[in-house]
Amino acid sequence: MSNVSNSSYVWEPVETIQFGSRFTPPKGGESPFQEVEELLGSTQPQQPCTLVWRDLSVHVKLKDGKLKRLVNNVSGIAKPGTLVALMGPSGAGKTTLMSALAYRNPIGTLIDGEIAMNGLPVGDFMHRESGYMHQDELFVDNLTVIEHLSIMARLRMDRRTSALARRRRVNQLLRQLGLYGSRYTRIGGLEGRNTLSGGERKRLAFATELLTDPGLLFCDEPTTGLDSSSAQKLMSLLRASAVQGKTVICTIHQPSSELMALFDKLVFLAEGRIAFAGNASGALSFFESLGYHCPLTYNPTDFFIKVLALTPGSEGASRHAIKSVCDRFAVSDAAKELDMEIHLEFHLMDHEDEAIALTAGLCFIGTAHLTQAGIQDVQGALFIIIAENTFSPMYSVLNMFPEEFPMLTRELKAGLYSTPIYYLARMIALFPGLVIEPTLFTLVVYYIAGLRATAFAFSFTVFLSIIVLNVAIACGSFFSCAFGSMPVAIAYLVPFDYTLMLTSGLFVKLSSIPIYISWIRHLSWVMYSNEAMSILQWDGIQNITCITSGNMTDGPCLSTGDEVLEQYDFRTNQFWTDVIALLILCLGFHLLALIALSSIPIYISWIRHLSWVMYSNEAMSILQWDGIQNITCMTSGNMTDGPCLSTGDEVLEQYDFRTNQFWTDVIALFILCLGFHLLALIALRFRTRRK
Numbered sequence: 141m142s143n144v145s146n147s148s149y150v151w152e153p154v155e156t157i158q159f160g161s162r163f164t165p166p167k168g169g170e171s172p173f174q175e176v177e178e179l180l181g182s183t184q185p186q187q188p189c190t191l192v193w194r195d196l197s198v199h200v201k202l203k204d205g206k207l208k209r210l211v212n213n214v215s216g217i218a219k220p221g222t223l224v225a226l227m228g229p230s231g232a233g234k235t236t237l238m239s240a241l242a243y244r245n246p247i248g249t250l251i252d253g254e255i256a257m258n259g260l261p262v263g264d265f266m267h268r269e270s271g272y273m274h275q276d277e278l279f280v281d282n283l284t285v286i287e288h289l290s291i292m293a294r295l296r297m298d299r300r301t302s303a304l305a306r307r308r309r310v311n312q313l314l315r316q317l318g319l320y321g322s323r324y325t326r327i328g329g330l331e332g333r334n335t336l337s338g339g340e341r342k343r344l345a346f347a348t349e350l351l352t353d354p355g356l357l358f359c360d361e362p363t364t365g366l367d368s369s370s371a372q373k374l375m376s377l378l379r380a381s382a383v384q385g386k387t388v389i390c391t392i393h394q395p396s397s398e399l400m401a402l403f404d405k406l407v408f409l410a411e412g413r414i415a416f417a418g419n420a421s422g423a424l425s426f427f428e429s430l431g432y433h434c435p436l437t438y439n440p441t442d443f444f445i446k447v448l449a450l451t452p453g454s455e456g457a458s459r460h461a462i463k464s465v466c467d468r469f470a471v472s473d474a475a476k477e478l479d480m481e482i483h484l485e486f487h488l489m490d491h492e493d494e495a496i497a498l499t500a501g502l503c504f505i506g507t508a509h510l511t512q513a514g515i516q517d518v519q520g521a522l523f524i525i526i527a528e529n530t531f532s533p534m535y536s537v538l539n540m541f542p543e544e545f546p547m548l549t550r551e552l553k554a555g556l557y558s559t560p561i562y563y564l565a566r567m568i569a570l571f572p573g574l575v576i577e578p579t580l581f582t583l584v585v586y587y588i589a590g591l592r593a594t595a596f597a598f599s600f601t602v603f604l605s606i607i608v609l610n611v612a613i614a615c616g617s618f619f620s621c622a623f624g625s626m627p628v629a630i631a632y633l634v635p636f637d638y639t640l641m642l643t644s645g646l647f648v649k650l651s652s653i654p655i656y657i658s659w660i661r662h663l664s665w666v667m668y669s670n671e672a673m674s675i676l677q678w679d680g681i682q683n684i685t686c687i688t689s690g691n692m693t694d695g696p697c698l699s700t701g702d703e704v705l706e707q708y709d710f711r712t713n714q715f716w717t718d719v720i721a722l723l724i725l726c727l728g729f730h731l732l733a734l735i736a737l738s739s740i741p742i743y744i745s746w747i748r749h750l751s752w753v754m755y756s757n758e759a760m761s762i763l764q765w766d767g768i769q770n771i772t773c774m775t776s777g778n779m780t781d782g783p784c785l786s787t788g789d790e791v792l793e794q795y796d797f798r799t800n801q802f803w804t805d806v807i808a809l810f811i812l813c814l815g816f817h818l819l820a821l822i823a824l825r826f827r828t829r830r831k
């Protein structure tokens with residue numbers, strides 16, 4: 141794709157949305173749609189749906205054969221339990237984007253980019269697994285409400301569903317959506333006869349989509365043509381569906397403030413690009429940061445849409461302003477954070493455990509013999525088992541807590557439960573995966589690689605891999621709770637995981653690690669598990685051959701398991717110490733995570749005050765960019781399509797650097813230099829005194 145704007149957005153559950161103080165929160169903390177939630181409480185979506193898309197562009201082929209771009213390189217993620225508004229002026233690309241996401245593109249459209257639902261690239265299954273409520277609902281007018289739903293139930297529901305179950309579902313939906321009283325009313329038809337109102341027709345369309353209870357719902361302009369009370373009623377139903385765990389995506393035209401309060405996430409589209417994505421208060425501050433202050437008497441949504449619309453007569457200037465808004469959002473911290481989450485989602489999708497297990501196993505197939513080459517192969521297979529149970533799981537939980545902080549804070553305040561109970565529940569929910577995944581993975585690699593065929597070695601290797609995964613999850617949870625946001629957590633976790641690797645015993649001999657860093661190995665579950673698994677493979681082995689291809693090997697020969705272990709500085713009598721250390725690490729990290737979680741929002745941002753890299757980077761950047769006014773937006777003679785930063789201040793702002801910090805940075809660098817020298821001196825004196 142030629143034009144990359146890096147626009148991205150993520151949809152996730154958040155607390156009540158408010159534009160400043162203009163939306164009135166429900167009284168007494170009660171949900172405004174409690175009744176509906178109670179009604180819908182019995183039906184659970186078949187499965188939670190996460191929809192993720194990356195670098196998505198939609199083109200349409202015009203009659204003259206040229207391609208017209210309707211959606212321009214957008215990325216995003218929609219998670220279960222969220223109600224999302226796709227907004228923007230007419231022609232912004234809302235319906236086009238939603239049709240592409242729902243795999244319901246009109247003929248002639250070309251899609252570029254990736255869209256996946258629950259890890260699978262979207263395809264025909266989307267018609268079964270998701271519901272799509274069209275703007276213009278089409279009914280056979282002569283049918284009554286119950287006739288329509290009964291026919292649709294027959295057509296749409298699983299063929300194995302009994303007639304009784306279908307009837308029950310139809311009646312349940314009629315009651316839930318307030319259509320039971322009108323069940324014998326004709327949908328439309330001749331004037332003078334009793335027919336459905338506009339709001340009832342919309343609710344009937346909604347009921348039709350709910351027949352199969354899909355986890356993902358798309359609604360195109362559900363409130364268009366409804367009076368405010370019917371619109372509120374319908375939106376409350378959509379909100380209730382989201383509360384139940386469905387993922388609901390709506391395009392919506394200039395909703396009132398009351399309706400806006402029902403949405404978890406807002407996405408503003410303009411000219412096919414993302415102008416903003418996030419929650420309502422974020423939208424206010426984002427537009428304000430660009431100089432667009434919403435007048436007090438104005439509905440903020442109307443105001444934003446006006447900013448993003450083309451003004452007749454001055455289209456050129458409007459396009460320039462819209463481009464500038466989209467560019468600024470694309471380089472905002474929020475967009476970067478979302479990009480990271482989307483990439484993580486795709487990364488996890490690309491790393492299916494079983495596939496990796498098979499690939500890893502196949503690489504080691506038949507190599508684990510008692511030969512000199514076989515030693516390396518066994519150690520390699522063990523490391524694969526440990527690494528696979530460590531790194532992916534550790535990173536995969538980084539976003540789990542930060543995304544639930546708003547809801548957790550609200551529910552803790554309401555006294556619904558305590559932090560330890562929440563943490564425990566979160567871990568219990570993860571538990572099946574924490575046991576089944578490492579077991580399956582180890583089983584495949586162990587069998588294919590042909591590791592030591594004793595019940596003790598096999599069962600303990602599985603047991604250890606389960607503990608390794610649990611320690612990794614606990615450690616990831618700690619970083620996630622302590623740093624409060626995924627990008628910051630990643631920034632500190634990456635150096636930590638390098639240290640884990642280095643102190644694993646595989647790359648550097650443990651005895652040769654410098655004393656001042658070797659203490660870190662006591663935190664390294666990679667080392668403990670590597671030692672314990674190696675002991676399981678090599679303890680008691682006496683007959684490793686030194687003959688390679690009929691000749692004695694030229695290099696050093698390790699003929700017993702003890703010699704192999706010694707080579708890695710592992711000791712047989714450490715086995716139980718390793719197991720206990722792993723259990724202590726698991727408990728320790730969980731405890732630390734809980735402590736960090738109990739004091740949210742704890743952001744260990746104080747650590748950055750020790751970072752001379754940050755201070756020097758800020759100071760040097762200021763030297764380069766301060767006062768620069770004329771950064772060109774032209775590339776090869778054309779205005780660049782991507783984000784354009786035209787002044788030095790904008791560049792600095794992009795990195796959160798502030799010009800007035802220059803001398804603070806310089807002084808901080810001096811203080812750090814002196815401070816570290818002082819600490820070194822103290823350490824030196826301490827050591828020499830001991831000797």
Ligand SMILES: Nc1ncnc2c1ncn2[C@@H]1O[C@H](COP(=O)(O)OP(=O)(O)OP(=O)(O)O)[C@@H](O)[C@H]1O
Pocket residue numbers: 200208210228229230231232233234235236237391
């Ligand atoms: N088949 C097509 N051929 C040419 N242009 C198209 C086609 N379909 C859509 N468009 C154009 O693409 C742009 C986006 O259309 P889309 O229907 O997605 O906008 P929208 O934001 O949903 O607008 P509205 O709120 O008015 O429904 C519009 O300018 C529209 O004219």
